Amino acid sequence: LKGELAELVNESATTTDGQRIRLFANTGLLADISPGLANGAEGVGLYRTEMPFMLSDTFPSEEEQEHIYRQVLGAYAGKPVYMRTLDIGGDKPLPYFPIEEENPALGWRGIRFCLDNSALLMTQLRAMLRAGRDSDNLHILLPMVSNTGEIDALRSLLDDALAQLGDEGYPLKRPPVGIMVEVPAAISLLPTWAPRLDFVSIGSNDLSQYLLALDRNNPRVAAAYDHLHPAVLREVARVTAIADEVGLPLSLCGEMASDPAAVLVLAGLGIRTLSMSAARIPRIKWLLRTISQADAAALAQRALHMEHAADIRELLQQALRERG
Ligand code: PEP
Ligand code: MG
16 A cells, blocks of 8 residues: 555545545644655645744744744745644643643633733744745634634734834735634634634644543543544534635644544535645545545435444444445
8 A cells, every 4th residue: 555655645635526625734843844745745734833832942032933934834835834823831831931720721822822922922923924925825823712802812913013024124915814613612603703714724632622521631531532522523514514604714633634534524524625744644645535525425424413433433434444
């Protein structure tokens, strides 16, 4: 299979009945750039900026950030890069900025932390904008959004950053801005937020964690933490329908995008952009090229009517076995 997968690098992920699905890479390390491109990534669906922050021993300066971001944007010139603002806190602690909390998953993290430290966020936005100057592929993605004020505050900071850079002699246009759909509250508010957003990306890792109230990293409950839980599937289906209705481009960038069983459902629901670690791209592409959109849609409908994650997985595994 290995040789067969390698031959697919320059082929698209198109189902047997002609539905094209874009496969993007998740990255955060500069070392991931080459494997991403080598595996045929058509863009970066999630650039985790906390990685360079974690590798540094202090908050990186605007210049240091710009230098790193520019390499990612440059390497993917002509392809979209969804660069996420700093998502620390929760399961992503920064060694030089410890946050002591009783319940970090529900605490000071992602956009909440950034808006409370707006100088830090401003530095990051300026670095992103400066880095994106020449390649025209920067998209800004916001983590952990759960209320309207967060989007408005971010947009206003972004306008300030653009105005500052304009005054400094760098007139720039505003890049597309989108949010992670990973806090359940974001789902019912999507129609309200749609006019303010250019795209959305489902973060299935945190969305599963928060829908099921199961710590994504707690081994005791690891067996129950499952993106094929019927509630997760039904919420993903709901997001897909809402995004379609309000005309928001949708992607999915959690681990679910690299699970072949889940991919059958995601393709069936009509999700057209999946982002995953680069190494998983060839196998998922191979799978998508063996199925029809119509069969995937029928499987998704069956899965959505089932009650148990185990039954859903069995249904999907059976379909995978039939495809070898
Ligand atoms: C997610 O939550 O699904 C996601 C992709 O982001 P992260 O894993 O970085 O929290
Ligand atoms: Mg997340």
